[in-house]
Amino acid sequence: MRSEVLRVDMSGRTFADLTEPVSAFVADAGDGLLNVFVPHATACLVLMETGSGSEADLADALERLLPRDHRYRHRHGSPGHGADHLAPAFLGSSLTIPVLGGEPQLGTWQSIVLVDTNRDNPQRRVRLSFLGG
């Protein structure tokens, strides 16, 4: 298995489209499974369309479903940080994507997106791993 860490700066943003760097990681890889994994307890990885408003829609939905208020027992850092810790349970912390001939088999409108509502630590790592076969 080939594995490396991608570093992503989330300063001032909740969403980062990682499709390009992740695709570059497997460009010479042949066929196999690509695992994209965030080793952070408040960061999430999803497949979604970008650039058509869905990022803002997802931010709104998270705020509505997991409000950033004082209801949480997990309370340290910025207000609403308890909500940050629930997001990965709902959205997921990893993706496993089939790769054929070095190309992730994403649909036309799917991008690999890192989501992190936590503003206390903008430096994020994303582990990319490829298992060929």
Add this chain to the structure above:
Amino acid sequence: MRSEVLRVDMSGRTFADLTEPVSAFVADAGDGLLNVFVPHATACLVLMETGSGSEADLADALERLLPRDHRYRHRHGSPGHGADHLAPAFLGSSLTIPVLGGEPQLGTWQSIVLVDTNRDNPQRRVRLSFLGG
């Protein structure tokens, strides 16, 4: 890795139980990991019990949590299409299932279910990939 595309017609339905065709794909496969992946930005894959009411319960929950109204910035196609684009972030676009002796190791009450609330394009593809070892 062995990989092929299953075509599914979702005309007039939001849920499709794919357990049979997916199981057939790995029937001669030995041991390994099976990845089931939908390359569509509004389609989801979940494991759930079918035939006992949970499909309707999940449809109701999606309607309640991600209402099909005019709140979304992503707005084209049918009303509520913005909600279709959020469902995969919450439900997921893929499943990775262990296979032993050609049998997906599902529980008695688990079925592999495609969920798509988008009625604008009923022709869906599902990529099945098997990595043995």
Add this chain to the structure above:
Amino acid sequence: MRSEVLRVDMSGRTFADLTEPVSAFVADAGDGLLNVFVPHATACLVLMETGSGSEADLADALERLLPRDHRYRHRHGSPGHGADHLAPAFLGSSLTIPVLGGEPQLGTWQSIVLVDTNRDNPQRRVRLSFLGG
């Protein structure tokens, strides 16, 4: 692929931190992908921080988003059992985690957590599978 079943007793609890037994399973495993899979239609697997209140926060969020009342068509067992059957669609039934040198590449604050709100059957199995490469 190496695969075995971990048995977990959920009597009197909704959350079980499985990080230790899962890590032990891959301790001699080298590099590869670890799949953790629950073959139960009401059980979920998530990555989350434990011991800081997030378990109770997640239990509250599930109760709020998927209330344990009489709205469900899937109705047998204890009241609210229909909600138990929706949780895995939102939280997920499996995790795929990269392993390097026998160590799951979890973040400092990530634990592997089994979540099951169903109190009717506390005996749970979790399938651990490792595909090296």
